[in-house]
Amino acid sequence: MLGSLGLAPAFADTPAAWPQQPHVSGWDYIVVLLLIPLGVFVLVWLVITVPAHRRSQGQATGEPWGDRREWFGGPRQSVDAADEVTPEALSASEHETGGASGRW
Amino acid sequence: MVPVAAGDGFSPEQRRDIDRAIRAAETVSRYEFSVYVGAAEGEPNAFARRLHAALVAPHRSVLVMVDPDAHSLEIVTGTAVRRDLPDESVRLAIATMQSTFEAGDLAGGIKRGVALLADAARKPETLHSDQP
Known part of the structure; x- marks a missing residue:
């Protein structure tokens, strides 16, 4: 049908003047498209989750407490009010x- | 000496657990419980008594003061509380808290101590003799 209409698919090879593209192996394909994105994903996940995990562990008695003051079940101003007793x-x-x- | 950075304090879960333990203790004993965690200004016992005296209703309050850096623990009971919570029971709670703190569990020691104090201060239920 196409031939009767004088139409045919065009075929063209790479021009000889163009530089030859370097050969990309299957391993290179896996590294660029899979391993590098996966590595970036894991790195971002670690940056986000490790500090949050450390915070969720909370205070243990061996760690220094510092100048922090925490009140439970009491008015916060009681620390200052203690000076006024x-x-x-x-x-x-x-x-x-x-x-x-x-x-x- | 290289300064050691302070920890992150209690986690949200630990704060929630301690708050829950205090609410449960107040429900059980009908007394007010306050927990202070931080450095004591001066002598720990005197500072804890000043904190207790500054509470809204000190005579009906139990104050637990924990200084994690000084490894110091103080419990002060008000005059009304003392009738139901003798000092011997407070010392038992302190012994339990000490052992939990030594195991490295600061929040767990506070929770256990508050629960023990509340159980010890719990008034016995009145048995009505007019019921058949």
Whole structure:
């Protein structure tokens, strides 16, 4: 049908003046298209997850605490309010309060 | 001496667990529980008593103070709490907390200590004799 209409697919070889393309092996193909993107993905994943994982581990008793102050179940201003407790009020409560001390 | 960087503090999960333990302790004992974790200013026992005295209702409050760097632990009970929570029970809770801290579990020691204090301060249920 195409031949009867005088139409035919065009065939053309690479012009001789063009430089020869270097041969790309299957291994090069795998490295460029698979291994390098995979390596970048793993690197980004590690950068994101390792610090988050470290934070999720939380504080252990062996690690230095520093100047941090944490209150649970108490008003945060109590640390500053402790400086405002008068010696009279403190000595009055000392005889009535209980408790114990310890070290580890 | 090379300075050692401070840790990241409690994780969100640890904070949530400690908050949950405090709420449970307050529900069980009907007393207020406060936990302070940080450096004590001056002598630890005196600082803990000042913190306790500065609470909203110190006579009905239990203060647990933990200084992780000084390895110091203080528990102060108010006058009303002391009637249900004797110092001997506080010392037992401290011993448990010490062993957990020595194992490296700061948040776990606080949780266990608060739970023990609350259990010890729990009032016995009243048995009504007029029920058949």
